[in-house]
Amino acid sequence: MTNYHFLYRLTKYRFTLYIGNVILWTIITLGPIIPGLIMKEFFDKLEGKSVYEFGVGGLIALLLAVALVRSLTIIAGFITDVNLRFRMSGLLRRNMLEHILKKPGARAIPCSPGEAITQFREDVEHVEETISWSADAVGMAFFAGVSFYILYNIHAQLTLYVFLPLVVVVTAAQLATSRLQKYRAASREATSQVTGAINEMFNSVQAIQIAGAEQRVIQRFKLLNDTRRVTMLKDKLMNSLLESVFSNTVNIGTGLILVVAAQSMWEGTFSVGEFALFVYYLAFVTQFIQNFGKFMTLFKQNQVSLDRMKFLLQDESATQLVERHPLHLRGEIPDLIHPVTAASDVLDRLEVRDLTYHYPGTDRGIEGINLNIRKQTLNVVTGQIGSGKTTLVRALLGLLPMDRGEIRWNGKVLEGDVGSFFVPPRTAYTPQVTRLYSDTLKNNILLGLPDDSERIEGAIHAAVLDHDVEHLHYGIDTVIGPRGVKLSGGQAQRTAAARMFVRDAQLLVFDDLSSALDIDTERKLWERLYQSRESACLVVSHRKAILQKADHIIVMREGRIEAEGTLEELLLTNEEMRRIWNMGDEGNT
C-alpha cells in the first residue's frame, strides 16, 4: 500500500469528521482575507481614495466582529481536530496491538518492547499530524486561490511576479524533501535505540544495582544519546535550510513588488492601500507555502513511519493497520465472548508428528518430535538444560512458529496458525517466566473471565494460594505492582497457575512450575491436581514428586526425544533418565 493510499484509507474511517474538520479549518484559514480588505479600506480612506462610506469607528467595529466569528470557528475546529486525531491514532494503535497479540506469543514483535513503543508513540503521532495538517493544506489552497483572485483584479502583472517565483521554489523544495527522508529515518532509529536502552535499564534495575554497574550502564547510555543528538542536528539543519529557502523567496517576492510597484505608485495608479494589501496577503501566502511545504514533508516522511509500523507488524501490505474496527468511545463496550467447551474440544488424544523448530540463525531447538497425549493423563517432559523442553512445549502450543510438523487434535489435523487453536477451553499454559500485570490479583487471574467467586476460589485452592491471599492487604483485590514484584517468586508462579486453572482447560501445560515452590507447597499442588483428574497435563519438570506420579515420561536430549515410557521402565533402560533422577541422592544423611 502506498503512503497516499494508506492515509486515504485511514481518513475514510471517519470521513464525515474529516470533511467537517477540513471545512472548519478552511474557514479558519480564510480568516485573514477580510481583515486585509478592511486594512486596505483604511489606507484608501487616509488617501481619500475610499469607495465605501465606513468611518474609522465602523472599520474597527467590523474588525472586532470578524475576530469574534473567527474565535467561534476556532473552538469548533479544535473540537473536530482533537476528535479526528484521536480516532486516527486510536485505530492505528488498536490494530497494531491486536495484530501483535495474534502472533505466535514468543515471536510477537521483531524488536524489544521498549523500542516498539516508538512505533506506538512517535510514528502514530506522525500520522496524526499528517492527517491533521492535510486539513490545513486544503484551507491554505483556498486562501491562495481567493487572494490570488482579489490581487489579480487589482494589478495582474504584479500578481504574476509575486506568484511565479513562489511556484518555482515549491517545486524545487519538493524535489529536495526526498533527501530529508533518510535523515528522519536515522533520527527515529537513534530515538528508538535510546528508548530501548531506557526500557532495558529499568527492567534490569535490580541486576544493575546488584552488580554495582550503574556507572557503566550510564556511560553506554551517554553514547546512545550523543548519537541521537548528531542525527537530530542533521535532521534539523536540513529542515531549517528548507524553511529558509521558502522565507527567502517571499522576501524576494516583496522586493519584486517594490520594484514593479515603483512605476505604478509613481504614476499614482497603485495606491498605498493596494500596496499594503499585497504585502499583507503575501505574508499569509508565504505562510501557506511554508505550511504546505511542511505538510508535503510530513507526508513524505510519513513513509518512514509507515515502514516502521509495517516492520513492527511484519506485514508488507499495511492493510492490517487500517482495518475498520469500532473504538467504543461511546456507549457500552461489548462484553467479552467466553469460550464454551464444544464436543470437539473435549480431548481424547493429541498427536504430534515431526515437530521441528530452530531459533533463527542457530541450530538450537527441537527436531522431529513425535508425541501422543491421551486424555486425563499426566505427561512429563524432562531433560537437562538446553535439551529443548521449553522449546517443545512452546512450539506445540504455537507460541513459536514451527518450521515443520503435524498436530492432530482428536484425529483432526490442525491447519494454519496452531497458536489460535491452543487456547482455552482446549489448552491453558503457565510459562517459566510469569508475567503479572499492573492490576488486581483477581484480574490477573481472571484476565477477562466472568467474575465467578466459586471458580476463582477453586483456582486459588488448586494453586495452593489460599494461605497467601489471606495475608494480602486487600485479599484478591490487592493491586499487584508492575511485573508482580510485590509478590514473592513462588506466589507469582502460583498466581500464573491459578490463572491457568480458572480456565478449566482440557490440557494444562506447565513449564517448570515448581521451581520457586518449597516441597510442602509443591506436594499440595500436585495432590490437589491429581484429585480432580479432569484435564490432561503436560508438565516440563525434573522433580521427583511429579516424575513418580507421571503416566508417561518423555526424556529429551539435545533437541530430540531420547526415550519415552513410565518411570520404572526408563530408570531401568535409559542412562539419561538415571542421570536426571540420581540428583537427589548425593550426600544423603
Next chain:
Amino acid sequence: MKVVNMKIPLKQYIGLLRGYLKTQKLAMLWLAILLVSGTALQLVNPQIIRYFIDTSQESGSMELLLYAALLYIGVSLLNQGILVVATYIGENVGWTATNQLRVDVAAHSLGLDMSFHKNRTSGESVERVDGDINALANFFSNFVIVLLSNLLLMVGIIVLLFRENILIGFSMVVFIIVAMVSIQYIRKFAVPHWTELRQMNGRFFGFLVEHLEGTEDTRANGATGYVMRQYHLLLRKWLPVRIRAFMGWAAMWITTIFVFTLGTAVAFGVSAYLWQQGVLTIGTAYMIFHYTELLGKPIEKLRTQIEDLQKADASIHRVQELMELRSTIQDGDGTPLSKGPLSVTFQQVKFGYEEGLTTLNDINFRLEPGKVLGVIGRTGSGKTTLTRLLMRFYDPDEGRILLGDVDTRDPYVHELRKRVGLVTQSIEIFQGTVRDNLTFFDDKIQDPYIIEVLHELGLQSWYTALPNGLDSPLESGGGGLSAGEAQLLAFARVFLTDPGLIILDEASSRLDPASEQWMERAMNRLLHNRTCIIIAHRLSTLQRADQILMLEDGEIKEYGNRTELVSNKSSRFSEVLAAGLEEVLV
C-alpha cells in the same frame, strides 16, 4: 512511603536551567550575537519601505527606489542566513543540555531504591526520562534565546515608535502590556490540563509496554479479548483529558487573535487621528502599521514558546519531583568491609514493606565467615526479604545487620554491593552481547577469565556453540536461552565480581538435577573462602549447609547447626526431612 519527598522552590527552577547551560557559554554567546544582529536587520526593513513609499509619493528619482528595493532584498537574505546558523547552534545547545539532563535523571533513578522501582512500569520511566525531557529540549535553547530576541525586537519597535510620535509609542506600550497580561492569565488554566495529559500518556504507554512484554501469557491464556478491552477502557479515559488540554491551547490562540485585533484597532485609531492633525506622512502610517504587524510575531512566538513552556512546565515539575526523591538508602561514612569471607549477624531485626505490615520480626542470628547457611520456609515467609536487607535494597525498621561486624549502613552502598553477590530467581538478561550481560560493561574483566568461569559452571558446550563467542548478541528477557542457561549466566555474573558473601535465592531450583550437579562441583571451588547463604527448598541442596535457619511467617522457627538438628529427632528440621523422605529414597 519509603522514599522521601521535598518541596520545589522557584530558585531550583532557574537553577535547573543555569546548571546545564553553563558548559556551553561560548555557543550561547554566539547565539546571542546572531540573534541580536537578526533583530536589528528586522527592524531596518520597515524603515526602508517607509522611505520607499514617501519617496514615490514625492516623485523622487526611480534610481533611489530601486536601490531601496535591492537593499531590502539584501537585508532579508542576510537575516535568513543568520537564522539558519542560529537554529543549528540553538538545537545543538538544546540537545547537549537535555542529553546531560537525561543522563543525570537516568543515573539518579537507577540509584533510587527498590521501593521506587517496584511501583513503576518501565514504560512510565521511558515517558519520564525521554518524553518529559524532550519537552524540555525546546525549553533550553529556544525559550531563553528566542524569548530574548523577541523581547529585543519588541523593545526595538517601541523605541522606534516613540521616536516617531509619543502618542503612538505610548499606545503601543499599553497594547503590549494588555496582550502579555491576557496571555499570562489564560496560561494558568491550560497548564494543569497539560500535566494531566502527560500523566495519562505515561499510563497508556506503560500499559502498552506491559502487554508487549506479556504476549505469550496473553495468547496462551486466551486473554486477547481482555487486553483489547482494557485498551478501549483506557482510550475512553484518555479522550476527555486530551480535549481539555487542546481547549487550553485553543483559549490561548483566541486570546492572541483578540489581542491582535485590538492592536490593529489602536494603530488605525491613533494613525487616523495623527493624520488629521497633519503630523503623519502616509509612509509613516504604513510603517506604524507594519511595526504593529511585526509585533505579532514576537507575541505569537511568545505564545507558542509559552505553549512549549506549558508542556515543559509540566515536565519540569515532574523531572524536579523525580530528582528531589531521595533514596532512604544513603551511603554511610564509608567504613570499608573486611577482605575475605564475611560473617553475617542479624540483631533484633524487624522490617515491613509498608506501614502496619511486618514481614520480618525479631530476627537474631550469627553466621561465622566461610560457613554456609541454608534458609528454608514457605514461600512468603520472608526469605527473599532477608536477602534484600542484606543487599541494602531496604533498611531494617528496627535492629541492625552486620557484615564482618560492620553495620550494613556504614559502608558506601556501592562498596557493600561489590562485596555481596546475589543470584535471584528473576532472570535479568538485557539486549547486548554475552560479555555485556556477564560483566555489565566492565572492561576490566578479561575474556580468558570469563571463559574460565563459564567452563567452571558447565556452560562450555553452550559457549562453544555461540556464533560469535562472547560478542554474540543476547535478546532482551533472555529469549533463545533456556531458563536454566540464563540462571547459570546470572551465576557467572556474580562469580565474576568476587564477593565475600554469596546469596543464592532459590537459584538452583530452575536447573535439572544433572546440571545442578555440575554447578555444585563448581560451587565447591568458588565457595572456598566465602560465606554463603542458600535459600532453597530442596533438601538436597541443603546438604552443603553448615547452619540451618527456618523461617515461618517472618519469624525464626528454628536455627542451629545442621548435623545437630538432624540428629535431634524432635527438631522441626527433622520433621521436615521426614516429610520429604520420598525425595531421599529411590
